[in-house]
Amino acid sequence: MISRSAFLLLALAIASAATGLEAQAAAPPMDEMMRPGVSAELARHRAATLRDVRYRLELNVAQSDSAAPGMVTATFTRAPGAGDLVIDFRGPTLSSVTANGQSVSDHVWENGHLRIPARYLRRGENTISAGFTARIAASGASIIRFKDNTDGATYLYTLLVPADANQLFPCFDQPDLKARFTLTVTAPRSWRVLANGPVLRTHVQARTQAVRWSFGETQPISTYLAAFAAGPWKSWSSEQGGRPIGLYARASRAAEVEADSLIAVNRRAVDWLERYFGVPYPFGKFEMLLAPAFPFGGMEHVGAIFYNENQFIFREAPTLGQQIGRKSTIYHEVAHQWFGDLVTMRWFDDLWLKEGFSTYMAARMQDELDPASEAWKTFYLRNKPLAYGTDQTSGTTPVWQDLPNLDLAKSNYGPIVYNKAPSIIKQLNFLVGDSAFQAGLTRFLTRHAYGNATWRDLLDALEETSGTSLDAFGEQYILRAGMPVVQPRMEIVDGRIAGLTLHQRPARELAGDPGGWWPGRVLVRLAYHDREDMVIPVTFTGEVTRIAQAEGLPAPDYVWSNEGDYGYGLFLLDSASAAFVAQNIGREEDGLRRAMLWGALWDEVREGRMDPAAFARTAMRELPGERDEQIAGLNMGRAWTALSTYLPESRAAPLMGGWERLLL
Ligand SMILES: [Zn+2]
Structure with a gap:
């Protein structure tokens, strides 16, 4: 037998298990929830x-080129006792709000939020609908309008990241719904x-001759990843390998689009990532x-990636650098379909995770698919100097950044998210090893598929x-701002290494630094001109790490x-190594090593351990x-900084003649 109250409790437990939602003890104060953003x-x-949550969203872009009237029907399951409902909407007009079929005449719409009193709502499934308009404008609107001056055509596309879906339509604008x-x-x-x-079907409206495009229901996706584009686009498609891929571009530039090769690069990226992640392309x-006039390099909208036309159509034959850049943008955006789209950050404080991963995966992919690309x-070159440059300033932040309000998310984009994040993921991969890394990603993507993490x-x-255990990695690289300087100290006795420590x-x-030492795993190279170089894997053991394997070896030309x-940090040279590297860097054949050794010499200057004049002379020589175009470009900038900023005029003057001859 079961008592009545126990039965009631059981019934309640079953009811909440059925929705999977617990009754809410206390909602936050309404004025906090109704704040802007x-x-x-x-x-x-x-x-x-x-x-x-489901949105049935209708928009009409055929009536006006400055506003799109629309209608949204949102259905969702709601926990009991959740209070008034807050929906986000920053568009220009809102009308005909209904909840579960009842007109909501007493809704409040302020600060970009629509508040629906709790009495219109019920436990379990609810339906809210509303009419609205979304603004269409050349910039600053959720629907961006582009006028093509060559043929007068108009094109529209949306760009809702990070917090503008609620400018397009009333919604719960947060990545984890x-x-x-x-x-x-x-x-x-x-x-x-x-x-x-x-596209499910198109239907011509008899009266207006406009066409109604109906799209099939998506998988669960975050609001910032929703998108559409409309206009007299020219399109291409390929069905190769059973995977249809479509490409759209504006008509006036269609002749310049390298459609076959763009489709092929995207296809190779999808194939490679499916294999690497062990997770099929998730979005059909x-x-x-x-x-056109796209403000970013690309945006990873689910199933509809937008690329910057300017960086994808070249007016002249592209340089190698441009081709590599275009491919790495493609690899980055395609990687987002898994990292960001299939599994999404819970909140924009973890923006670094999807950006860091996509940039890192893009490099891995490029290394395998285009071995000649270095x-x-x-x-x-693209990440480290920028990341190190920012991360050694007093204004640096951790890669994970506390974010009290989504309307501040735009300020989180910068070198820490785009350049430090991929750098620490490279270290993370090296720390756990390739097979554990790959298996861990498969597990992560499978466990949180179509969800958030x-x-x-x-x-x-x-x-x-x-x-x-990766606790220390999380504390030092993800939650802590700043970076380590790693300096080798070598003791030579009778031509042999008596001690080598990092x-x-x-x-x-x-300010407020929690302290501690950065864990990590690096490779240490002992370079010789008269015997084979030694490369020693070293795992940091504390503020000082002894490299026992080096002891007894002949004194090297240099230690790197x-x-x-x-590794992620400023890796310096010991003084003998710095002198050798400055003399011989031009002979280093390996592009990555040469780039890094130049970086190390420059760090020596910035740490006050190398004379800026000596650096400038070395660079000019x-x-x-x-x-290598990229290395040359970077060193031009460094030499100029040394001459114009670091050296007093009296010391720079004797070098200026050589500098000017170099520029001729
Ligand atoms: Zn990205």
């Missing part, structure tokens, strides 16, 4: 009380429309758009596959303690023979 409190409250979207767009008759889902259809050299979830998966310290004392660029 999406506060972390609002996001947490909604994530805890809502699920199974993923929703299935069913989109309908009515557009002028001669236009084509693409979106996240596949795959299309891409070359978006992918790791480019990775070093944090950096800690990723470390958990990697800890499981590597059997190594010493680390913070590059800068930062970040061979292969696996080597520049005419430097065959």
